[in-house]
Amino acid sequence: MSTEVPALTRRELTRLVGWPRFVVLDLRSLAPFLRMILVTVAVLLAVAVIVAPNPPTLQMIVALGVVMTVPANLFAADEQAGLETLYQLLPIRKRTRVIGRYATVLLTVLIAVALGAVAALIDSTITREPLDALGAGLGVLLAASLILQAVQLPLYFALGYQRARLLNMALLFGTAAVVYLTANHVQLQADVAVSLPILLSGSVCVAVICYVISALISYRWYRRREF
Amino acid sequence: MSVEYAIEGRGVVRERGRFRLGPADVLLPRGQVMGLVGPNGSGKTTLIKTILGMTSIDAGTLTVLGTDPERAKAAVGAVLDANYLVPGWTIGQATRAVRPFYPNWDQDYAEQLLHQFRLDPTALVKELSSGEGRKIALVLALSPRPELAVLDEPTSGLDPLTREEVMQVLRAYMAEQDCSILFSTHIPADLAGVADQLLAVRDGRVAYAGEMDALTEEFFAVRGANDELPLIRDRLIGARSTRTNFEAVVRATDSGGLPASVLVEEASIDDVVKALAVPVTEGAIK
Numbered sequence: 001m002s003t004e005v006p007a008l009t010r011r012e013l014t015r016l017v018g019w020p021r022f023v024v025l026d027l028r029s030l031a032p033f034l035r036m037i038l039v040t041v042a043v044l045l046a047v048a049v050i051v052a053p054n055p056p057t058l059q060m061i062v063a064l065g066v067v068m069t070v071p072a073n074l075f076a077a078d079e080q081a082g083l084e085t086l087y088q089l090l091p092i093r094k095r096t097r098v099i100g101r102y103a104t105v106l107l108t109v110l111i112a113v114a115l116g117a118v119a120a121l122i123d124s125t126i127t128r129e130p131l132d133a134l135g136a137g138l139g140v141l142l143a144a145s146l147i148l149q150a151v152q153l154p155l156y157f158a159l160g161y162q163r164a165r166l167l168n169m170a171l172l173f174g175t176a177a178v179v180y181l182t183a184n185h186v187q188l189q190a191d192v193a194v195s196l197p198i199l200l201s202g203s204v205c206v207a208v209i210c211y212v213i214s215a216l217i218s219y220r221w222y223r224r225r226e227f
Numbered sequence: 228m229s230v231e232y233a234i235e236g237r238g239v240v241r242e243r244g245r246f247r248l249g250p251a252d253v254l255l256p257r258g259q260v261m262g263l264v265g266p267n268g269s270g271k272t273t274l275i276k277t278i279l280g281m282t283s284i285d286a287g288t289l290t291v292l293g294t295d296p297e298r299a300k301a302a303v304g305a306v307l308d309a310n311y312l313v314p315g316w317t318i319g320q321a322t323r324a325v326r327p328f329y330p331n332w333d334q335d336y337a338e339q340l341l342h343q344f345r346l347d348p349t350a351l352v353k354e355l356s357s358g359e360g361r362k363i364a365l366v367l368a369l370s371p372r373p374e375l376a377v378l379d380e381p382t383s384g385l386d387p388l389t390r391e392e393v394m395q396v397l398r399a400y401m402a403e404q405d406c407s408i409l410f411s412t413h414i415p416a417d418l419a420g421v422a423d424q425l426l427a428v429r430d431g432r433v434a435y436a437g438e439m440d441a442l443t444e445e446f447f448a449v450r451g452a453n454d455e456l457p458l459i460r461d462r463l464i465g466a467r468s469t470r471t472n473f474e475a476v477v478r479a480t481d482s483g484g485l486p487a488s489v490l491v492e493e494a495s496i497d498d499v500v501k502a503l504a505v506p507v508t509e510g511a512i513k
Contacts, residue, residue, distance in 0.1 A: 021327050028324045032315020077313060085311035088281045090328045091300035226282050 022092060022100025023107070029077045040069055045119060055120040055131045060141060060179055063116030067145040068172045070112070071105045071152070075161035084160075084227050098157065098219045102211070105153065109145045116141060139200030143207035148175065150207070150214035158221035231257045231293075233375045233407035234278055238287035241273055248273045248431040250287060255407055255424060262422035262439070263411035264504040270431040271411045272308065275379050278409065279305055292374055301329065304373030306364045306381045314353035318346055318363055322370070329371035337370035340396065358389040365393060369400055376400070376408045382417055390417070397421070415500035427503035434464070434503055442499045446476045451489035459485060465502025476502040 030037070044065040052058035078084045087097055117138055124131035151171060155164040236253035248270040255261045265271050276282045277289060280296030291299040312321045318341065326332045341348060344362040355363065361381055368376060381397075382390045394417060401408065401421075412418065418425070418439070425442060427435040435445065449463070453473055460466065462485075466475035476499050482491055 024327065025324055028316075028320065029313050031320070032313055081313040082309055082311040083313065085281075085307060085309055086325075089279065089300070089305050089307070089311070090325065092328065093297065 019096050019100035019103055022096055023104050026074055026100060026104040029081070029083055030073060033073050033077070037070055037073065041066055041115070044069070048119065049123065052123070055124040055127070055129055056137050057179070058123050059116040059120035059134070059137050061116075062119045063113045063141045063145060064148070064175060064179065066112035066115060067109055067148060068152075068168075068175065070108050071149065072156075072161065072165065072168065074101065074104060075156040075164070079161045088227065094223050095219055098215060098222055101157075102153065102215045102218070105149050106146075106211070109142065109149060113138060113142050113145060136196055136199050139196075139203055143203035146204075146207035146211045150210040154214055154218045154221055157218040158225065232290070233257045233259075234261075234289075234291055234409060236278070236287065236289040239274070239277060239284050239289050240286035241270075241277055241282060242285050243273070243282075246270070246273070246431060248277075248428075249433075251428070251433045252436060253278070253289075253426060254436070255409060257407055258405055259423040260401065260408040260410060260421055261424040261426055262418040262500070263409060263426050263428070264413070264415070264418075264500055265411075265428040265434075266505055269428045271428060272379055273431075274428065275305075275307075275377055275409070275411060278377055279303065299375070301331075301371075302374040304368035304371055304376045306361070306368045306376075306378045308379045308383060310360065312352045312363070314351070316352050317349050318352065318355075319348035321352060321363065322348075322367065325367050326370075331372045333370055333372050336372070337366055340366045340369065343396065344392065358385050361385060361393065362389075365396065369396070372404060374406050376406060376410075378408065378410045380411050380413065382412060382414060390414075394421070413504055415497050415504065418500060419497070425500065425503075427500075429464075429503070435499075439496060442496050443494055445479055446494050446499045446502075447479060447482050447491050448474065448494035448498045449477050449482075449485065449489055449491050450474045451486070455486050455489055459489065465505045467505065 044062060048058045048061035048065065052061055078087075092100075117134060120131055120134065120137070123129070148171070152164075152168050155167050158164070159167075232254055234253050234255040236251065238250040239253060240247070240249035240251075242248075246268075251270075251274065253274065263271050263274070273282070277284050278291060278296060280291075280300060289296060292302055293299075313324075316324065322337055322341075326334070326337075340362075344359075344366065346359060346362055346366070350359075352360075352363070361384075365378075365381060368378070376397075378397075382393055385393065397408070397410075398421065400406065410417070410422065422439050425435060425437065425439050426433065435442070437445070446464075449459075451473060453468055453471060456463075456466070456468070456473055459477075462477050462481040463473075463475035464477065466473050468474075476494050477485070477491075485491060
């Protein structure tokens with residue numbers, strides 16, 4: 001009996017360390033907030049349609065808006081519902097939690113970027129404005145979203161939602177200001193013949209590297225955090 | 228023959244700010260139930276968190292089910308004195324969220340417990356009473372069929388009927404499963420006939436660690452007039468006083484030389500547990 005227990009525990013842990021289980025838990029924890037998330041996305045879409053001078057800008061506002069707001073709900077639920085306590089009771093290691101959360105956020109980023117593209121396509125169809133650089137926009141937005149999250153996530157892991165959200169709010173406004181100031185520049189970019197494969201692969205590669213480094217930093221900080 | 232321990236902590240120290248727990252020895256033999264008592268703020272929850280691997284220890288050694296607490300989690304069920312389920316979840320969603328993490332999860336048993344506790348799987352967590360909240364926490368803790376259950380005040384704030392329901396489930400679980408239980412409580416009656424071991428902590432230090440049956444040999448009950456209190460207060464544990472008289476317990480080793488007017492008699496387990504569980508100065512005349 002005594003020799004069986006640690007062996008069994010190890011085998012069970014090997015089965016359980018899979019971060020996909022944590023992603024599923026993350027998605028389940030978001031389920032009660034689904035209506036609020038849909039309202040947020042709808043408001044973002046409405047604002048983007050009103051503010052954006054052209055489809056690429058609309059694409060940018062929608063994608064970045066969703067990326068900047070939705071993942072924060074995961075950390076809000078951790079604190080407000082006491083899920084951090086649940087995570088500590090469950091047989092999942094902190095490393096698994098970090099990897100799982102980064103995977104959930106990556107999923108959100110992909111959905112946000114796709115949503116931005118769909119919104120831009122619809123806008124382009126309705127307004128008959130050209131949308132030449134949709135592919136480039138996808139790549140750049142994917143990269144930008146990953147880099148934004150690479151900055152945000154370690155703060156959430158290190159400080160928790162309440163304390164990190166002010167810092168991240170400042171980041172949101174900073175990003176919005178940059179988007180506003182570069183809106184016309186985006187139009188110019190769309191007119192210029194950009195080497196699409198280089199732009200896409202280069203920006204996405206850099207972003208993925210940033211995202212991985214961010215995950216490592218998050219783990220280091222989160223490992224030391226006690227509740 | 229060496230004893231196998233479900234929890235084996237030696238010289239465990241945990242410091243946080245001004246609070247210091249330990250050094251504490253925590254030895255729970257496999258298959259036994261240990262009651263954990265102590266006043267609020269004495270370190271019970273801190274100790275439980277170290278056993279669950281939720282906080283690290285600053286000194287000493289601690290193993291749970293023969294391994295480190297983090298690794299043992301798959302075989303440990305826990306009830307904490309906190310909310311840790313999404314309020315918007317239904318009871319059914321909560322069980323479905325937790326279940327995938329435990330390979331030994333017994334769904335039939337989970338459903339049996341839900342039925343026994345009259346918990347509706349479609350009820351929202353945020354609409355549960357505190358008693359129902361304790362019950363669902365217990366369902367989630369026992370359904371993985373843990374080898375060790377760590378329960379932080381599972382009966383706290385429950386009405387007598389609900390408390391008895393919870394205790395019945397725990398007794399039944401112990402009867403059918405060869406498991407160990409660490410059970411913190413403020414209610415001495417919870418431990419009667421259930422606990423084999425008692426660990427009492429006061430001000431972060433272990434006041435008693437040993438078998439429940441040995442309590443009556445280690446402590447005596449004392450009663451007397453409040454006039455005697457100033458002289459002997461340092462020896463008393465859990466002194467409670469009325470306007471004229473006090474009652475408390477003393478260690479057998481401290482019982483010599485007490486004033487003749489102080490009545491010293493054999494203590495019941497209930498007397499000792501009650502005294503160990505109340506704050507040092509509760510009811511004592513200033």
